[in-house]
Amino acid sequence: MSEPAVHVLAFDVFGTVVDWRSSIIAEGQSLATAKGLSVDWAKFADAWRAGYGPAMERVRRGELPWTKLDALHRLILDQLLVRFGIEGLGEQEKVRLNRAWHRLRPWPDSVAGLERLRRRFVVTTLSNGNVALLTEMAKHAGLPWDCILSAELVRHYKPDPEVYRLVPELFDLRPEQVMMVAAHEADLQAAKQLGLRTAFVHRPLEYGPQTPVPSVPAGRFDYVAEDLVDLAARLGSIGRPGPR
Amino acid sequence: MSEPAVHVLAFDVFGTVVDWRSSIIAEGQSLATAKGLSVDWAKFADAWRAGYGPAMERVRRGELPWTKLDALHRLILDQLLVRFGIEGLGEQEKVRLNRAWHRLRPWPDSVAGLERLRRRFVVTTLSNGNVALLTEMAKHAGLPWDCILSAELVRHYKPDPEVYRLVPELFDLRPEQVMMVAAHEADLQAAKQLGLRTAFVHRPLEYGPQTPVPSVPAGRFDYVAEDLVDLAARLGSIGRPGPR
Numbered sequence: 001m002s003e004p005a006v007h008v009l010a011f012d013v014f015g016t017v018v019d020w021r022s023s024i025i026a027e028g029q030s031l032a033t034a035k036g037l038s039v040d041w042a043k044f045a046d047a048w049r050a051g052y053g054p055a056m057e058r059v060r061r062g063e064l065p066w067t068k069l070d071a072l073h074r075l076i077l078d079q080l081l082v083r084f085g086i087e088g089l090g091e092q093e094k095v096r097l098n099r100a101w102h103r104l105r106p107w108p109d110s111v112a113g114l115e116r117l118r119r120r121f122v123v124t125t126l127s128n129g130n131v132a133l134l135t136e137m138a139k140h141a142g143l144p145w146d147c148i149l150s151a152e153l154v155r156h157y158k159p160d161p162e163v164y165r166l167v168p169e170l171f172d173l174r175p176e177q178v179m180m181v182a183a184h185e186a187d188l189q190a191a192k193q194l195g196l197r198t199a200f201v202h203r204p205l206e207y208g209p210q211t212p213v214p215s216v217p218a219g220r221f222d223y224v225a226e227d228l229v230d231l232a233a234r235l236g237s238i239g240r241p242g243p244r
Numbered sequence: 245m246s247e248p249a250v251h252v253l254a255f256d257v258f259g260t261v262v263d264w265r266s267s268i269i270a271e272g273q274s275l276a277t278a279k280g281l282s283v284d285w286a287k288f289a290d291a292w293r294a295g296y297g298p299a300m301e302r303v304r305r306g307e308l309p310w311t312k313l314d315a316l317h318r319l320i321l322d323q324l325l326v327r328f329g330i331e332g333l334g335e336q337e338k339v340r341l342n343r344a345w346h347r348l349r350p351w352p353d354s355v356a357g358l359e360r361l362r363r364r365f366v367v368t369t370l371s372n373g374n375v376a377l378l379t380e381m382a383k384h385a386g387l388p389w390d391c392i393l394s395a396e397l398v399r400h401y402k403p404d405p406e407v408y409r410l411v412p413e414l415f416d417l418r419p420e421q422v423m424m425v426a427a428h429e430a431d432l433q434a435a436k437q438l439g440l441r442t443a444f445v446h447r448p449l450e451y452g453p454q455t456p457v458p459s460v461p462a463g464r465f466d467y468v469a470e471d472l473v474d475l476a477a478r479l480g481s482i483g484r485p486g487p488r
Binding site: 070118122124130131132134135136138139146147148149152153170171172 | 314362366368374375376379380382383390391392393396397414415416
């Protein structure tokens with residue numbers, strides 16, 4: 001093969017590695033039982049996630065100073081508590097609910113897939129989630145990352161180029177020795193623009209069973225995989241075992 | 245206990261977690277066998293390590309722009325190759341020798357100690373080693389870090405305060421909820437100045453069996469431990485299991 005070996009796989013996390021929607025729904029239901037609340041938690045989860053793009057855009061435009069994702073989640077949560085008529089939560093309960101994003105559950109294949117991939121590659125997060133969120137999520141979910149990289153470390157949110165450039169810079173690699181792995185086309189397109197290789201992972205249930213996910217035209221990305229175990233099988237031959 | 249629970253343990257790495265001296269000696273001996281070299285590798289290892297402080301000081305003074313530790317190691321290596329009369333190494337062999345710092349071996353208790361400590365704390369590196377060095381070392385040595393934090397992320401070398409402040413900042417903690425763990429007093433003193441808690445770990449063999457290590461007066465640090473397994477036993481009661 002004339003292409004250089006890929007050394008690092010950089011993963012999007014929300015939706016690609018963890019199932020944020022069903023996890024937030026379950027956290028909400030458990031809170032509702034404890035507090036006697038009646039809320040449509042699927043709508044609540046979707047609204048929380050929908051607030052994420054516009055909140056990051058406020059940071060990108062400079063309308064907010066750099067604000068880590070935990071704090072953006074909290075801004076959105078405070079609005080949703082009003083909108084969904086959720087009353088009677090103390091500050092500690094709100095803090096705990098906001099940290100539901102630290103406790104998201106992996107897709108069923110994620111841990112096994114990462115375990116296989118890390119035998120041949122450095123596997124790192126490259127997420128808009130802040131470092132503490134990603135670190136505590138990994139502990140909670142058993143995600144075997146080699147390293148936690150975050151938009152927070154460059155104070156820019158994806159798809160700003162600063163985030164993708166962090167990986168080749170830290171690892172002294174050419175962009176094509178790094179592969180971005182994500183379930184979202186925009187993330188991969190931004191990585192591809194900068195010369196990184198790309199792997200698309202299908203996550204048809206990310207937005208729930210009722211929301212169809214568009215298919216990806218063949219040839220747009222270097223690899224297309226059904227899940228992370230499938231990705232490990234497809235990438236089996238291009239990685240190098242052991243440190244350089 | 246009225247003191248707040250410690251949430252994150254931040255570890256110095258060279259000397260505290262890994263045995264740089266015997267590892268560099270072994271790498272040198274293996275290279276010497278392959279290339280027919282005759283070198284005093286203990287002296288070579290000590291000289292390489294001795295170059296580290298002055299090289300960082302050049303960065304601190306602004307005489308060099310920010311330079312990651314891999315590159316400082318290479319600057320020192322190039323001088324040592326001349327000084328020790330080592331000839332006939334190609335560029336790839338020099339790169340590989342310089343990356344010996346990515347392959348340092350842990351002290352015998354390090355992996356078991358960290359495994360225990362990470363059940364109750366977030367365990368992170370907080371080292372002057374660069375991110376790639378620390379990540380590849382962890383893979384090679386099986387060090388189960390929850391997260392890789394490095395001086396490189398703030399472009400300041402310890403004991404500059406920016407490095408220690410990174411941990412409470414990223415984890416939204418008060419300084420006293422973070423504990424610095426190191427085998428070196430200066431590192432702990434700098435952390436203590438900023439309000440972090442401190443644990444000293446004895447590593448009497450760091451500079452070899454012939455070089456005595458000064459003892460630490462009682463009461464200077466919050467904890468003094470024989471090794472990382474002993475530290476886990478001593479800290480058993482102050483950590484909190486699971487995410488917040």
